[in-house]
Amino acid sequence: MARVSQEHLDARRRQILDGAAICFARNGFHATSMQDVLKEVDLSAGAVYRYFSGKEALIAAIVEEVLGQVRDGFEEAALSSPPPPPDLLVSSVLGRVLESKEFLTVDGRPAFPRLVVQVWTETLRNDQLAGILHDGYSAVQKTWGRIVEAYQDTGMMRSDISADRVARTMMAAAMGFLAQQALFGPAPHEILRDGLRALMSVRDPYDTTGGSQLG
Template identity: 55%
Template sequence: MARVSQEHLDARRRQILDGAARCFARDGFHGTSMQDVLKEVGLSAGAVYRYFSGKEDLIAAIAGEAVGSLRRAFERASQVTPPPAPDVLIGRVVRTLFDGDADGARGLDSRAFAGLIVQVWSESLRSERLAATLAEAYRGLSAAWSELVWAYRESGLLAADVPDAHVARTLIATAQGFIAQLAMFGDAGPEVLENGLRGLMSMDLQKIS
């Protein structure tokens, strides 16, 4: 019997994940059955269950990929020296959704992928497994961006006496908010976020009493 190559196994797993992601993006986690996934990917139940024990396992795998992609985008954006301004950094992160660089985004447009991420956030309130995945990713994001804020402070760009973790959390929240807006309304690209941040950063605070 011919031995199946690892490349073939990886490609088959990718095929299943991509098909499941399309189903979940289209009909939601709870509106999608395993039969829907089987039909989408054109494989038998045995072929799919060889890789995933069921829908919960598929959701966890897709969630891990989606969150991991954003985490890596944050980390890449924060490792530039010297660090660019926040509008540029946040823009680089959200462009991951539009450039197709994110794992799990294959075959999905930016709005559909953003919607999948929002579903993951919502599902984490019910699933301890997903909650743990998100918590680990968030710790990584916070650490990476706290280092970035420290670099801002060391270079003299950040004068306010605010804890680095608080600034990092606000930067992350900005990206999260944009992803939620993109999922719900789909009417804006990353340049809107970049321009908006640039506008806020241009405020003359001395004129505010």
């Protein structure tokens, strides 16, 4: 019997994950059955269950993969000295993630933002998924904390605000942008870049220190 190559196994796993993501984005987790996934990917039950034990395992794998992509993008930026400014950093990482999923569509619209919102909703009832999401976001938050500290060390950002609070705000901006796409339709990630850039340019008219909080 011929040995199946790792490349073939990886491609089959990719096929199942992408098909499941489309199903979940289309109808939600609860309205999607494993039979729906089997039909979408055009594979037998045995072929799919070889990789995933069921719907919960598929959901967990999709969440872990997406969070890993986001974390890796920010980890790469954290290695730069200094890191790119927030407007470029957030939009570029989010843009890369969106572009890697742009072939996933539901009724001609991007499936990924809808899938993200489905995941957030599911965590309210699924403790296992909530744990995976918490761990993933915590890792991203820690990476962002290091990036903010690098900004502060180089004088790019005021140092009287905690790195954790800045990290949470940047993550909120990215999450909010995804939610907007799910609700109102696709939009280029440059919108997020330009909006953040404008906000970064605001000067406090009541700041009598002349911006001396930097450094």
